[in-house]
Amino acid sequence: MLAIWLMGRRMLNKLLAILLLPGCVFSPAVQSVADSAAIPVTDTLKLVFAGDVMGHGMQITGAWRDGGDTCYNYHPVFQWVKDYISAADIAVANLEVTLAGAPYTGYPRFSSHQSLAYALQDAGFDVLLTANNHALDRGKKGMERTLHILDSIGMLHTGTFRDSTEREAHYPLMVEKNNFRLALLNYTYDANGLAVEKPNVINLMDTLQMAEDLVRAHSLKPDFIIACVHWGEEYKNTESAAQRQIAAFLARNGCHLIVGSHPHVVQPFAKIAVNAGDSVPVIYSLGNFISNQRDRYRDGGITLELTLTKTDSAVTIQSIGYEPFWVYRYRENKVSVFRLIRINHYLEHPESYPAISEKDRKLMMQFYHDANTGK
Numbered sequence: 335m336l337a338i339w340l341m342g343r344r345m346l347n348k349l350l351a352i353l354l355l356p357g358c359v360f361s362p363a364v365q366s367v368a369d370s371a372a373i374p375v376t377d378t379l380k381l382v383f384a385g386d387v388m389g390h391g392m393q394i395t396g397a398w399r400d401g402g403d404t405c406y407n408y409h410p411v412f413q414w415v416k417d418y419i420s421a422a423d424i425a426v427a428n429l430e431v432t433l434a435g436a437p438y439t440g441y442p443r444f445s446s447h448q449s450l451a452y453a454l455q456d457a458g459f460d461v462l463l464t465a466n467n468h469a470l471d472r473g474k475k476g477m478e479r480t481l482h483i484l485d486s487i488g489m490l491h492t493g494t495f496r497d498s499t500e501r502e503a504h505y506p507l508m509v510e511k512n513n514f515r516l517a518l519l520n521y522t523y524d525a526n527g528l529a530v531e532k533p534n535v536i537n538l539m540d541t542l543q544m545a546e547d548l549v550r551a552h553s554l555k556p557d558f559i560i561a562c563v564h565w566g567e568e569y570k571n572t573e574s575a576a577q578r579q580i581a582a583f584l585a586r587n588g589c590h591l592i593v594g595s596h597p598h599v600v601q602p603f604a605k606i607a608v609n610a611g612d613s614v615p616v617i618y619s620l621g622n623f624i625s626n627q628r629d630r631y632r633d634g635g636i637t638l639e640l641t642l643t644k645t646d647s648a649v650t651i652q653s654i655g656y657e658p659f660w661v662y663r664y665r666e667n668k669v670s671v672f673r674l675i676r677i678n679h680y681l682e683h684p685e686s687y688p689a690i691s692e693k694d695r696k697l698m699m700q701f702y703h704d705a706n707t708g709k
């Protein structure tokens with residue numbers, strides 16, 4: 335049923351993508367994990383989760399510069415991490431802006447040009463999460479336009495919905511690849527006090543609703559259930575008691591992995607003990623994936639990497655780890671542009687990168703050290 339819906343939607347999306355293409359914007363690749371029918375079946379699945387994709391004012395002017403001052407182009411931002419993200423079978427990020435159309439604005443009410451979504455897809459992302467405190471920054475129109483843009487390029491998404499019928503039909507988001515069936519859930523603590531306009535739906539961290547959703551998730555017989563939660567206190571390097579409580583609740587109710595975002599800094603990784611010696615991994619916050627936050631701890635983030643294996647009897651986590659990223663910002667003709675650096679790759683192959691000032695290198699290594707020592 336899902337496959338049929340996706341196929342029908344993909345054809346419609348191709349049409350929409352053609353209609354949406356503005357003159358100078360790079361054409362979005364119409365591709366989704368639903369294309370997996372053509373890929374040989376394997377017994378492993380590699381997942382990558384990235385943190386907050388922000389769209390501050392300076393990133394907007396940087397994207398305009400990267401478009402040669404004629405259009406917005408976010409592709410260069412991800413050019414050095416594309417190989418890494420694309421190597422995952424499924425890559426997920428938190429889209430913490432609306433794609434609400436002009437005027438394009440940064441904090442506090444974010445709206446980025448849709449080329450950001452095209453660039454994320456081109457970089458290898460398959461799923462974008464939309465339940466976060468900025469989802470309603472541009473009201474109903476902005477929220478719906480965001481979903482429309484993502485649908486138009488075949489980018490899977492979950493967390494916000496046009497109405498309850500849509501939520502009923504497509505939540506939890508079921509993602510199928512390599513003979514694996516994943517159920518993906520996404521919730522936010524709030525939307526900066528903005529009320530959702532009817533009939534739109536935003537997934538709030540309501541434990542009654544979450545318990546109901548988890549019952550539904552289990553009834554769909556997935557191999558693995560993942561909850562991505564937008565929570566916690568901004569700029570705090572440790573998780574809060576409330577985060578621990580929600581994580582324990584999710585683990586108790588059958589989630590297999592919990593991935594956090596929102597604090598804009600990396601928070602600890604932990605394992606929550608559940609029955610019979612099992613444990614559920616939780617990363618409380620991945621930090622920023624891309625942003626213009628430059629203070630210590632905020633100028634980078636990590637991705638969570640996970641490899642699942644499947645046998646006749648069970649799905650297990652074969653490996654789990656992380657990879658640190660740093661946001662490199664530099665001036666080009668008096669305008670700041672942004673480039674993401676996978677720090678381990680930079681350290682192994684510095685010759686692949688342009689010369690980075692000693693000051694910037696120190697900042698990057700500070701972030702690297704902090705991330706690797708759990709600060």
Ligand SMILES: [Zn+2]
Nearest residue numbers: 430466467596
């Ligand atoms: Zn947030």
